[in-house]
Amino acid sequence: APSEAQADDPVVLKYSAVFPDAGAQANGAKQLGVFLEEYSDGKIDFQFYPSSQLGNKIQSLEGLRNGSIEMTEAAASDLGNFSDLWSIFSVPFLFNSGADAIRVITDPRVAELLNKDAEANGFKIIGWWNLGERSIINSKRPVNTPEDLDGIKIRVMQSPMLAKAITAMGATGVPMAWSEVYTAVQQKTIDGLENSPPVIASNKMYEVAKFYSLTQQFIIPDPQMISLKVFDSLSPELQDAILKAGEASQEDFNAKWEEAMASDMQTLKDNGVEVNEVDKAAFREAVQPLIDEYLSNASPETRELYETIIKVRDEG
Amino acid sequence: MIAGLLLILLLFVLIMIGVPVYISLGVAGTVGLAVISMGQTFGNPFIAIPQSIYSGIGFFPLLAIPLFIFAGEIMNRSGITDRLVRFSVMLIGRMPASLANANIVASMFFGGITGSAQADTSAIGGVLIPAMEKEGYSKEISVAVTASSSTVGPIIPPSIMMVIYGVSVGTSIGALFIAGLIPGILIGLALIATVLILDRKHKFPRRTGSLPLNEKVAITRDAFWPLGMPLIIVGGILGGVVTPTEAGALAVLYALIFGYLIERSLKVADMPVMLKHTAMLTAAVMMIISCAKILSYVLTIFQLPMMLGSFFQTVSENPIIFLLLVNILLLVIGTFMDGGASVIIMAPILTPIALSYGIDPIHFGVIMVLNLIIGCGTPPLGLCLFIACGIAKLPVEKGAKAILPFIAAEIFILFLVTYIPWLAMALPRYFGFAS
Amino acid sequence: MASRSANGRMTTARLADGVIHMFESAVCIASLAAIVVLVLVQVFYRYILSSGILWLNEVVINLMILLVLVGAALATRHAVHTDLRMLLDNTPPRIAAILRVIGVVATIGFLVAMIWSSTTYAWESRRLTATMTGMPLWLVYGIMPFGGVLILYEFLAKLFGGSFGRSIEPS
Ligand code: NA
Numbered sequence: 001a002p003s004e005a006q007a008d009d010p011v012v013l014k015y016s017a018v019f020p021d022a023g024a025q026a027n028g029a030k031q032l033g034v035f036l037e038e039y040s041d042g043k044i045d046f047q048f049y050p051s052s053q054l055g056n057k058i059q060s061l062e063g064l065r066n067g068s069i070e071m072t073e074a075a076a077s078d079l080g081n082f083s084d085l086w087s088i089f090s091v092p093f094l095f096n097s098g099a100d101a102i103r104v105i106t107d108p109r110v111a112e113l114l115n116k117d118a119e120a121n122g123f124k125i126i127g128w129w130n131l132g133e134r135s136i137i138n139s140k141r142p143v144n145t146p147e148d149l150d151g152i153k154i155r156v157m158q159s160p161m162l163a164k165a166i167t168a169m170g171a172t173g174v175p176m177a178w179s180e181v182y183t184a185v186q187q188k189t190i191d192g193l194e195n196s197p198p199v200i201a202s203n204k205m206y207e208v209a210k211f212y213s214l215t216q217q218f219i220i221p222d223p224q225m226i227s228l229k230v231f232d233s234l235s236p237e238l239q240d241a242i243l244k245a246g247e248a249s250q251e252d253f254n255a256k257w258e259e260a261m262a263s264d265m266q267t268l269k270d271n272g273v274e275v276n277e278v279d280k281a282a283f284r285e286a287v288q289p290l291i292d293e294y295l296s297n298a299s300p301e302t303r304e305l306y307e308t309i310i311k312v313r314d315e316g
Numbered sequence: 317m318i319a320g321l322l323l324i325l326l327l328f329v330l331i332m333i334g335v336p337v338y339i340s341l342g343v344a345g346t347v348g349l350a351v352i353s354m355g356q357t358f359g360n361p362f363i364a365i366p367q368s369i370y371s372g373i374g375f376f377p378l379l380a381i382p383l384f385i386f387a388g389e390i391m392n393r394s395g396i397t398d399r400l401v402r403f404s405v406m407l408i409g410r411m412p413a414s415l416a417n418a419n420i421v422a423s424m425f426f427g428g429i430t431g432s433a434q435a436d437t438s439a440i441g442g443v444l445i446p447a448m449e450k451e452g453y454s455k456e457i458s459v460a461v462t463a464s465s466s467t468v469g470p471i472i473p474p475s476i477m478m479v480i481y482g483v484s485v486g487t488s489i490g491a492l493f494i495a496g497l498i499p500g501i502l503i504g505l506a507l508i509a510t511v512l513i514l515d516r517k518h519k520f521p522r523r524t525g526s527l528p529l530n531e532k533v534a535i536t537r538d539a540f541w542p543l544g545m546p547l548i549i550v551g552g553i554l555g556g557v558v559t560p561t562e563a564g565a566l567a568v569l570y571a572l573i574f575g576y577l578i579e580r581s582l583k584v585a586d587m588p589v590m591l592k593h594t595a596m597l598t599a600a601v602m603m604i605i606s607c608a609k610i611l612s613y614v615l616t617i618f619q620l621p622m623m624l625g626s627f628f629q630t631v632s633e634n635p636i637i638f639l640l641l642v643n644i645l646l647l648v649i650g651t652f653m654d655g656g657a658s659v660i661i662m663a664p665i666l667t668p669i670a671l672s673y674g675i676d677p678i679h680f681g682v683i684m685v686l687n688l689i690i691g692c693g694t695p696p697l698g699l700c701l702f703i704a705c706g707i708a709k710l711p712v713e714k715g716a717k718a719i720l721p722f723i724a725a726e727i728f729i730l731f732l733v734t735y736i737p738w739l740a741m742a743l744p745r746y747f748g749f750a751s
Numbered sequence: 752m753a754s755r756s757a758n759g760r761m762t763t764a765r766l767a768d769g770v771i772h773m774f775e776s777a778v779c780i781a782s783l784a785a786i787v788v789l790v791l792v793q794v795f796y797r798y799i800l801s802s803g804i805l806w807l808n809e810v811v812i813n814l815m816i817l818l819v820l821v822g823a824a825l826a827t828r829h830a831v832h833t834d835l836r837m838l839l840d841n842t843p844p845r846i847a848a849i850l851r852v853i854g855v856v857a858t859i860g861f862l863v864a865m866i867w868s869s870t871t872y873a874w875e876s877r878r879l880t881a882t883m884t885g886m887p888l889w890l891v892y893g894i895m896p897f898g899g900v901l902i903l904y905e906f907l908a909k910l911f912g913g914s915f916g917r918s919i920e921p922s
């Protein structure tokens with residue numbers, strides 16, 4: 001039961017993140033904290049826990065459902081661990097660009113479907129961060145078409161769709177822990193990986209792989225979330241402050257992201273990485289059977305979301 | 317802050333009164349969660365218990381641990397210890413304090429096969445402590461040499477503690493393995509130097525005879541297969557053929573081929589025994605990791621890492637002073653606590669601070685493991701010392717006194733490795749593991 | 752009559768204890784053997800066939816959870832867990848007895864907390880499935896309370912050896 005002392009104490013919101021205490025995402029989280037404390041007149045005490053200090057992504061999300069961790073962020077596809085709907089973000093070539101993905105998912109028609117499902121699982125989304133487009137970098141050759149990926153071993157994430165898409169694009173998918181990837185490419189255990197320019201730059205992958213091909217197969221934005229259990233137990237004023245802070249964070253982060261993206265792309269080029277555009281239509285065609293199979297197995301809700309996303313996307 | 321320190325005190329008290337280390341960690345963590353549940357909380361903080369246990373075990377690179385334990389178990393049961401000991405005795409020859417020095421050299425070879433110091437103590441100690449006593453060494457010196465030299469096990473690759481460090485800070489385990497090679501050899505050399513210095517006063521027994529050539533050839537041939545294993549592990553990782561987990565699996569395969577096809581000293585009936593023993597040793601290590609994660613979670617929420625970080629920052633901006641303080645802190649912790657648990661709790665706290673001082677995480681990992689492993693030879697929780705004293709039937713107090721000069725030598729090497737990063741970083745850099 | 756029924760209970764208890772021991776051993780042996788084989792298969796796939804098996808990591812990890820939790824019970828039975836007996840052995844018997852009781856209470860307390868919290872955890876995940884294999888998560892998480900119960904059993908059996916039909920073995 002809340003006592004008098006507690007009524008005066010600021011509400012502690014622990015923000016759990018897997019990314020380290022430096023870089024665009026850490027700055028974004030800290031800025032979110034500034035917005036939260038400012039808009040709540042200091043009634044919120046934002047505590048930032050980077051580097052998986054409070055657990056990995058799944059643990060943090062479980063913490064939000066439970067209420068023991070108040071806030072976190074995750075790739076939208078990570079919510080697929082709790083509800084099938086979110087596997088949609090693993091569909092390759094779903095959006096035209098990271099920035100356009102934000103436009104599509106914050107469109108009221110799409111947002112309504114996403115928010116409803118998130119809240120049914122205990123997550124309240126307060127904003128969306130654009131984390132750009134994931135493309136393939138490898139140490140062997142520039143990639144233009146699916147044929148160029150033949151025999152190239154690419155590290156894939158532990159998710160069926162994300163892994164199968166890389167294989168469908170023509171490469172050999174190798175699941176591997178992120179911490180071993182740099183060494184594995186250096187040692188030629190694998191030939192490359194797929195990620196966005198800021199991640200590739202900050203992990204110095206340009207030292208071991210020199211061909212970055214803008215395949216842009218995955219565009220997976222990060223929802224900023226608060227535990228619904230926590231949110232519902234707060235006063236309307238605090239709820240309002242949190243929603244406003246989330247909106248401000250979305251605008252602030254996404255603007256800064258575009259700058260970071262440009263400068264990190266330059267970093268790659270400065271370090272001798274050859275960047276090339278690809279024949280995207282050929283890759284789209286290569287993964288189409290996978291997408292068809294996915295949709296035929298998907299729930300009616302997921303198909304509805306897919307169609308709404310495509311509709312909103314093609315309007316833009 | 318105070319709550320966090322009280323929990324650590326509770327942990328030490330529980331360990332001291334004989335509660336298994338993993339349970340002690342779990343109790344301290346659970347009490348902390350109870351404290352959290354009494355403050356502002358919207359959910360059930362005890363969810364951290366199953367989460368920590370699951371994530372403490374369920375991470376692919378951690379699989380290297382049972383695989384290396386299993387490989388060591390098979391090699392050990394195939395009778396490699398005798399061969400390595402004979403080979404080491406041959407190498408040392410007529411050097412003063414021959415058998416004491418052979419003990420150290422044998423541990424360095426054995427370290428290339430086993431990932432844990434305790435395994436080394438029981439295997440080499442089981443053979444060499446009685447042999448040393450028979451040659452006229454005192455129980456004290458036999459115990460001191462055995463316990464101190466077995467600490468090279470987790471420094472020379474493979475190493476369970478390096479796996480735990482690599483997993484908890486997200487650094488390449490292969491790079492850490494390679495980084496431990498030179499420091500491990502240096503520790504061995506420092507221990508040999510210590511024996512030689514002590515020999516001036518004590519005049520340890522010295523072997524005088526020389527082996528005939530054909531016997532030397534036979535001994536070398538016998539040691540050929542056991543010594544191939546470290547080559548497979550280190551070579552496989554260096555050559556980029558395999559990840560550490562896969563290197564562990566190949567080591568198991570190699571050991572099985574050796575034990576069942578080459579040496580043929582193993583029977584089919586040995587298999588379940590070895591599997592069961594490995595399972596229990598694995599469980600003992602992994603439960604400690606898991607329960608340490610519960611406590612680590614609680615200490616994080618109590619903001620202990622943050623406060624420790626700002627403490628270091630206020631004391632000094634100089635990395636030399638920082639490393640000095642870290643060494644003192646870890647040496648103390650290492651004597652009280654299990655090495656793996658210490659890594660789980662301290663690595664996430666200290667490594668980000670080390671990074672902010674510009675220290676490479678691989679170098680820092682070697683410093684950390686060296687520090688904590690030295691504690692294995694000292695009371696109150698010095699498992700290697702206990703095992704060695706148990707073999708020799710010597711009271712621990714006497715062993716603890718005799719081991720002091722060796723501990724001093726290890727601390728000397730620790731400081732060399734701390735302040736000359738090249739010693740740890742040269743090999744990983746040369747092979748392209750680090751920039 | 753009374754002693755015969757007591758004997759009967761002893762035999763049943765000893766039999767049950769033996770079955771539990773065999774079960775634990777079998778689970779540990781089988782899961783470790785499977786882990787080794789699967790990782791070798793993975794090496795083979797990656798280097799000889801130049802491809803990967805996507806579900807393999809997840810299966811191996813879950814086998815590892817089983818290995819460790821059941822192995823922890825086995826390690827309790829055979830006194831393999833790291834602990835520090837030395838100090839207690841050098842303490843006056845009366846004080847040592849009190850300290851032992853504190854230790855027993857703490858151990859049981861933690862094991863009960865672990866069983867309870869991990870049961871809740873498994874229950875709350877009852878509708879979820881593992882990412883790659885689609886295995887129900889309650890089954891995976893349920894290994895923890897299951898292992899916890901086995902550890903508690905082994906701890907109590909060691910403590911009250913006789914009533915579990917066990918001869919007190921030196922550890
Ligand atoms: Na080793």
Ligand code: NA
Pocket residue numbers: 419420422423440441461462463465466
């Ligand atoms: Na030795």
